[in-house]
Amino acid sequence: MKPTNIKDPEYFHKVIDCQYACPAHTPVPEYIRLIAQGRYDDAYMINWESNVFPGILGRTCDRPCEPACRRGRVEEEPVAICRLKRVAADNKEQEAIARRIPAKAAKKNGKRIALVGAGPASLTVARDLAPLGYELHIFDAQKAGGGFMRSQIPSFRLPEEVLDEEVGYIIGMGAVAQYDTYIESLKELLDKNYDAVFVGSGAPRGRDLKNLPGRQEADAQIHIGINWLSSVAFEHTSSIGKRVIVLGGGNTAMDCCRTARRLGGEEVKVLVRSPFADMKASPWEKEDALHEDIPIIDNHVPKEFVVEDGKLVGMRFEKVKAVYDEEGRRSLVPTGEDLAFYPCDTVLIAIGQENAFPWIEKDIGIVFDKWGMPQLDKDTFQSTNPKVFFGGDAAFGPENIITAVAQGHQAAISIDLFCRGEKVTKRPAPGTNLVSQKMGIHEWSYDNHVDDDLRYKVPLAEKKLALSDRKLEVELGFDVSTAYREAMRCLNCDVQTVFTDSRCIECDACVDICPTDCINFIANAEEEELRDSLRVPAQNLTQDLYVSDALKTGRVMVKDENVCLHCGLCAERCPTAAWDMQKFLYEVTKAAPL
């Protein structure tokens, strides 16, 4: 193999599994260390700079970082990254944060941007562009900002105050929000001479089961999940039938069933087509639903709404089993049993969302593909009308908040480049910094001790209380001392093992001390052969091999990054400082430095 080019910022970035997996590439270990030190404001600001909504995401993020966490490969469970983020938000000093958030730009740059929708994507664009002096007009049909974060995420998961606070920071930076304003025509908006338009209108249409028998007759007792959640959030709905069936297996279905429990649903069931393990909902959301006595009945395909005397009395389902072909594709095959009947008086349909752009005219230069999605450049988010940019669920279909934020950052860069007359394809390089952590013998400026503790559980509000109050937050968050212990589980994967081959005397000290047998000195070969010939074969192909140049004996140093604990013992035992522990900070460049 060729020597690893550690000057490529993506090499060490990839070693930081959590940060690499995060769509917004938030520097996770950096803020976890700050939490351990009790520096909550600093931890919050690192998050705020990167993901804009630390308090919201600390409760609701899909957490792609956690399955990626190295800790989960070394022991049973990853670091509770998401919960730690919330600790920073819960314990920060609000006034100090308000002082650190940029004030309104003193000088306007004369450019006007319209943003359609006040969800996470639009708000991110607004935040990134505000310090540059853009005049930003945000339009949203709801009566307050936040988009789906407000209308679909129930208050028992995300309290309104948290949402108001973090939306407020952005509006405070100078964006002008016009709520209760539904944009009916993009053409009209463009005619108002905006320099650019950002479309962050989400995926607002909930899928229905229009063709199922009984659907029309029982219409009064059947609701589309996202619409129903929204009407609960805005307090148009405050009750539900006693026996509720929720259709679907995603996070919206979980929010629907748990909300139904709080609005008076006594027998609430989730019925889902797929096997339990394949459900789209995050594992912890499924757990939360089960905890609230909501059975999840899998492998049931809805067949009929049963209506008697004009009233919905139940549903019939076909039982199926999942069969996987050679390529792992799943098909749901009926078991041939009789249809199963489940009585109910209300049904919530939460089987997915679709994009809808009825307000975008077909003749204004925006090309849509055959699925009705705008044709976009995947890096710049620019549409075929150069003035119009997309982001969030409106760009490539329903994802999650953190993805919307990541896309918002990129769209903001594009809009700024476009307004300055530069090429939008000229993307800025990430900001990186690599600094030795050596302070003395046995002394590093990071806590290199590897803690043995297992993942801590977050305490929950008492179930009886939680089910009687729709707004009572269920998760109580870590207290400060638990947060400290959980933070100590972080392996500091951003503190990199940096190898300087010219200094190595091949004494094997690092090989002997490495607790997880990562380091090898062997004859070079092609990657596949090299992976097989290591002390412990490197079978995790998603993890790179760090390969040095040829050493004096002609061998090379090969380190399997997979389960490196970043404990620093290789550097500690190295007599020539060929190994050093260096902290790598990787920051996605934003439109404006914050």
Add this chain to the structure above:
Amino acid sequence: MTYIRPNFRHPELAANELGYVRKDYEGALSTLCAGCGHDSISAAIIQSCFELAIPPHQVAKISGIGCSSKTPTYFLGKSHGFNSVHGRMPSVATGANLANRDLVYIGVSGDGDSASIGLGQFAHVNRRNLNMLYIVENNGCYGLTKGQDSATADIGSASKKGTPNPYEPIDLCTMALQLGATFVGRSFSGDKEQLVPLIKAALSHRGFAFIDVISPCVTFNNNPKSTKGYEYVREHLAATGTVDFVPVRQEITADFAPGFSQEVTLHDGSVIHLHKQQEGIEVNDRDAALEAIRDHKAQGQILTGLLYVEPDDADFHELQGTVNTPLRDLDTMDLCPGSRALEAINSNLR
């Protein structure tokens, strides 16, 4: 800011036949200088005992004084240990071995401990063919007292202090061969591919197994003019061949080229397979081994690998006609048969 070895190990590391993982054979974290060859030897011992599936509690580690003699703390933390007097490890090992012949004895010593203060003890433990593995961690200097030349330093070799050594060195392998050791090998701490099979074979050998391991002292004797530094040793290394050790439980599956390989079946039925790199080296011929060491030295080379093995010679217990059972397993009547038995012995002597 800690210097504690984490408790996590590679999750894919398998257990050995006894169900022990390698961690069960580890010891405390080393306090030797960073880069010390001795730590590699400790790692090789750990690896060997793990692979041989020796129950850790069946091992006794015995050492003298010196950097090398500190190392038993850093391996086999669940075994018996005795850190004895300077140069007197062989006596303690002999005593322990006589009391309990069922344990596996690993003696660790250094060039000072064995070639200077303990030379007399070293000579006699060879003669007795005591059933043990005796490792000398040979760095050519007294590391613990700041790097003075030891008795194994080559003529002209200079340590960090810079004065070339004027005295004739003691070659411990040569001595062991002359004094009756039945297994003699030499290796290098930086070559575990050679060292691990050699240690495994030595542990399986019945009788006195001696391995001289050149183990650079990074702090005092790893400079360009030293003949025991990493670079010098690597450049002047020659080997009798590569050693494959096949334990009793395993079948020999590899195909070996005839003529260039030699097989030695040990007393316990396991097999050492030597793939020779040079013709003419016979590992069951003391004189040939002595000659090979001398010839290589004359050419400025350090001959490593298995030098000599004689698996069937009687060991100390056999020579002494001792009882087969460890003393602790004998009952009072056997240990102390009473005045009538004493009377019988005495009357025989009249």
